[in-house]
Amino acid sequence: MAEAIKCATREAYGKALVELGEQNDKILVLDADLAAATKTGMFKKAFPERFIDVGIAESNLMGVAAGLAATGHIVFASSFAMFAAGRAFEQVRNSIGYTHLNVKIGATHAGISVGEDGASHQCCEDIALMRSIPGMVVLNPADDIEARACVFAAAEHDGPVYMRFGRLAVPRVFDENYKFEIGKGAVLREGTDVTIVATGLMVNEALMAAETLQNEGVSARVVNMATIKPIDRDILIDSAKKTGALVTAEEHSVLGGLGGAVTEVICETVPVPVLRVGVEDVFGKSGPAVELLHIYGLDAAHIAEKAKQAVALKG
């Protein structure tokens, strides 16, 4: 399934914005002095009159985005996840979430894979923060194909959306015929012993883990959960019933992200063992992105290990 093509989801975000801009003149794109890095610079080049740089002021970024949305525009507001979800959390909550305005937050450089910039920029808390806001849709695509689909779905959706993109070029998981729907998970591989529910760049790792597990006699189902909120309860309940154990995998803190969302559903419906792969309750550090992913256990080997532990916990 995985091909040799590698692309960062932020790159796909920038390209998708240009495509959207060609189709809809109500699309505005805002950035906070990071257009080259978030890739909104592509939109700036194509549609300079519909691109607004507010400068290094993320609180105002979210407020201006809300005001523009209140005048009928579809606004994409971009910064790094650390600043979009972290620094501007309360502006997102009150000016965008509470108002249910049509602002789409494109947060790039999420997670440990920011790499060398280190802990100050490695946001592993954004999913937890954003999914706590009523009515906020939270999307975390696995590859460039899904990232593009998320951008188009966000533009169609009436209300606020948080999209999480990465800096690191990641392997393509899906093909051009891929169909994405907000709120729907997808079974990428069938299995009977355990389900790996993965999101973002961990989807590819989950597929590799399933391959390893198969060689060791463990049949793992793999579910791609690009929408963290609203979470696809049906696919989780179905997975719990059919496989009896789950492992979540995300490039995010094990607290409050996908792991939190999945355990909330499973504990209240079909209580089966759920183990979580993610960044443990620690800050990151500087280093090459791929090396860091291994150091923090965000890889296929760790997922496979957790999957076996989950199977062992089954009653």
Next chain:
Amino acid sequence: MEQATKKALQIFATKARMGVLDGVYHAKAGHPGGSLSICDVLSYLYNIRMHVDPKNPKASDRDRLVLSKGHAAPALYAALALKGFFPVEDLKTLRKADSYLQGHPNMDKVPGVDMSTGSLGQGISAAVGMALGAKLDKAGYRVYAILGDGELQEGQVWEAAMFAGNHKLSNLTAVIDNNNLQIDGTMDEVNAPYPIAEKFRAFNWNTVEIDGHDFDAIESAFAAADACKDKPTAIVMKTIKGKGVSYMENAVGWHGSAPNTEQYEQAMSELNAALAELEA
């Protein structure tokens, strides 16, 4: 300004103050002081300056008002009710669990409210976004924002001010309600933002400083804002917190507390006397 017009504005403002008192008294909570200080400017804006239609509160070409100092919601609601956006009688339901009149403005629930506010510093950014939206759409409407002087302590206000000045948002007017009091004391006792007008000028704004209870001054200030074609305007308005209710005037304790029955009756009797004099 003609005497008859001025009198009509004063009557509206006095009735708005009664609406403020009705709201916070029946809610047993709310912010009367900073609501009473902006009733005059709201009277002017809603009766003279703003193009709004109570029958079509979401009209796309309407002027917008963002109450960035959202805790003054009782004054905004009173002005909207008096303009016919919803029944004046509803003001007594302020802050009740079954009422649409939330403690702080909510754009989805209250007709005529253009932005949900309450968390200080955020409204001005939204107003800046609306003004920019109007410019991008080549629409003619204007955007007004009302800020507290204490609110100027929020850093986001200056992020928004820098942006508005740089983008020459001449369709944006910010009114600063300079009543000199905030919850913890006077501006000087807490963290004074003075000089206010100079700060806005430094951010490339046009500024006007007026007495916020003088309708002639208010009118000339907004006319100056209209006349300025290349900058946003900040109207720094000297006001009296608690204006119109003797025991609340310039008293810091009335920022966020409601009057008891005796105090409410005294306030209403003062405002009724003022109204009778105006209507005589």
